[in-house]
Each structure stands twice: as C-alpha cells, then as structure tokens.
Amino acid sequence: MKRIYMDHGATTPLREEVLDAMLPYLKEKYGNPSSLHSFGREARKALDEAREKVAAGLGVAPEEIVFTSGGTEANNLAIMGVVRGIAPIKNHIITSAVEHHAVLDTVKFLGQMGYEITILPVDEYGMVSPRQVEEAITDRTILVSIMTANNEIGTIMPFEEIGAVCREKGVYYHTDAVQAIGHIDFNLREQPVDLLSLSAHKFYGPKGVGALYVRKKTKLKQVFFGGGQERKLRPGTENLPGIVGLGRAMELAVADMPEKREKLIRLRDRLVEGLLQIEDVRLNGHPLQRLPGNVNVSVLYVEGESLLLGLDLKGIALSSGSACTSGSLDPSHVLMAIGLDHQTAQGSLRFTLGKDNTDEEIDYTVEAVRKTVDYLRAMSPVYRK
C-alpha cells in the first residue's frame, strides 16, 4: 500500500543533502570541538560554520546562536534562563493559552514556584493581539513568550507587533518559532525579537538538535551546569553531527522558502476545499493568517482517534487533537482555547503538508476522509440523519 505522510508538523524526513553533510561527523570527523588537536580543530570549524549558517538564516550574528537538544530545551532555556537572569528584581511572565507545552508548562511551573504568570486567552482563530500583551505588561514583567505560529491550528501570530510592544515597554520577547522556520521570513536584526526557539527536525533536519537565538546583551543565565560550551549557556559536548545537519537544513529551508511556500499554499487550499465539501466539516484556525502546510478541521459526530486509525489503514499519516490522542483526558488545549465544544474538538484532524506531497495525494486523501467519515458516522449515536 502506498503511504502518504501528512504529519510534517510532528516531524519531517531528513533531506538527502542534510544527511550527506552530517555523515563525515558520524564517521571519520569525530573530534570534540573543545579539543586543541587537529581532530578538535576540524570539529570546531564545522561547529562555527553551522553556527554561521543558522545565524544567516535568521539574519543575526553567529554569537547570538546557542545550540540545544531541540525546541523543548530552547524554550526551557529561554524562559528559565531569562528568569534566572532578571529575577528577583522582577517576577512576572506572560504567555498565551495556545503555546506548546514546552512553553506553557514551563511558565506554569514558574507559577507554582511563586512567580506571577499571565496566560493570555486567544480569539476564535487562536490569535493574541498586541493590545492584549500591552495591557498585560506591568512594571514587574520579565518576559513575554508568544509563539510565531501555532503547531496545531497553524495560526500565525502578529509576532512583530507583539515584539514591538515588548520593546517599547522594555520587556524581553521570546517566540517559539519551531513550526515557523522555512515558512516565515526572519530577519531578526530588523524584527523586535530577543529570543527565538527552533528545532531542526521540523524543517528536514535531524532530530535531537535545535537552537535558541539570544539577542546580544539579553540577560540570560544557564539552566544547567558543566563545561564552557555555548558560552556556558548550554554546557555539554556539542551534538556535532546534529548541529552540522541543522546548519545545512537551515540553509536549504531559507533557499527553498519562496518556492515551497507557494506549493504548500496551493496544496493546502486544495485540501481545505475538498474537506469542506464533506458535510459538517469545519476549518479550525485562521483562514488566511496560517502556516502554508497546515490544515486543521473538525469533523462533527465522529471521534478523532478512530478517524486517525481509519485513515492509517488507508496509508495516510496525520494527527488529531482528540482526548484519546492528546495523552490526557481532555482534548487539545489549543482547540479548547479557541472555544470549541468537546465534541467539535474530539473530531479534529491535523494535516501538515510537506514539500513532497502532491495533488494526487491531496485528492486521494479527501476521498479517504470522506469514506472513513461515512463509515464512522454510520455507527455514531450522535449522528442520526
């Protein structure tokens, strides 16, 4: 059976070019970048080059990049690191209700530790307004952390405007850009962002590596301790093969962006159009301000996990925000935050398209969804027509 991958928001395949760049560092170039000998110098050179590539992709200086083990660690380092850098002079952190758990749970933890936290609600599209942020900032605010684009519903936040508000108020602005790299233009010298998280495996790089952009002079302290790597901000021997892969993936993501964006938007709109022709299917997230490859719909009268299983049997890989797949008893916090009732949230499906998806796959998928929905509705006690 032909398999169709539409879960690029979960992870992406490694690009051949990225693997090629990494291989020498998994084989003969195994030196530790901290060593002084030729093996070490060879590794150090690769580390420096990768840092330059990531910095160039964001329009920043290489010394503003800190490599991490991925998006989760970058988010933790940004939030905990700035809090460590500034507290106890100030004690307030602002975030939104639709953040990834790596941000939301870190902020909630700080709340439990006695910090003052504000979790901003979002509108029906999952958007936070700059005005909300402005009103929430107090003279005790350390940091605002609002994502660039949402991982579930694809909504793109007005992050530049939010950043501008933060800058005016003298508050640090962190943005989780894990889903945004390769889709949104970053030129952080011009954009008012102090900290930005990214993860390589979301843009055809390897898993287990990411980075945090830390604008010069940002008061950030390390959150764990050890050697002097990454200017002491992230001790531990560098994941050099991963970092080299990240550098190459970043280079390719930026170079391919215009072409890829155009293709993904076309495929996305074709998929949305097809899915919305199925009875009682609704689009979640913003109709226009959304990531090029993201489609999130609610299919009424059926449950998401059974839809997922049914589509998996037809070879299609995607994800759902239903309680059964969220790993908790509640459906996705993002879908609840945009005001969906339980039933509508339970029947949600997320398609995240990638550069290799085709029109034929979109059409096959729409038909497969239609058949699976009909099948499940026929046995649904809440669908009686």
Add this chain to the structure above:
Amino acid sequence: MYNEKVMDHFQNPRNVGEMDNPCGVGEVGNMKCGDIMKIFIKVENNIIQDIKFLTFGCGAAIASSSALTEMVKGKTIEEALKITNKDVADELGGLPEAKMHCSNLAADALHKAIEDYKSKS
C-alpha cells in the same frame, strides 16, 4: 498500539446499527471524555436474542462495543449481567492501559440496557 483482534473489530464491527423496537436501550459515556456507547437488546424467554450498538469514540471504544455484542448474543439475562468491562478487554486480548477506564464501557452500557428492559417488563 492496538492488537490485531482490536483492529479486526474496529475494521469489521459486528452487530453495528440501530434496532427497531428494542426491548431495552442503554447509553453510557459523555462527550467530555470522548466516548458514547449505546446498546440495544431484544429479549425473548429471558434470552438476549439480538443486540446492536452505536458508538462514538476511539478504536478501543468501537472494538469493545463490537466484541461485547458477540459475547452476549444468545446468553440469558443473568449470564449477561455477569459480563464485566474487564471480560470484554480480555476477550479482545487486552487494551492499552490508558483505554481501560475511558473507552472500555460496553458492559456498563449492556447492564443499563438490561435495567431498561427490566423496568419495562
């Protein structure tokens, strides 16, 4: 995540559908937890002659509803009342731990249908 038997019941559910003039109907679950099961029974001479189900829920919910209907058909009311949710999970060769409480409710729905039948007769 699910074993072959569960997937078989998910793909080929037994006794699915609504029943005309059932002797008893039982419904459990709610939208909040994401599973709703409805069981219809037809009883003659104290024996469950026919049983049907409708389920809104995950794979485990659909499979356990389907498996229960197979277990119950032809049983007496007393025998049917002895069937527990755990028996259904065992019949399926086990369910993932996380599903044992939220989605494994078919026996509860059956017991409600029997209660409904008893209250009418």
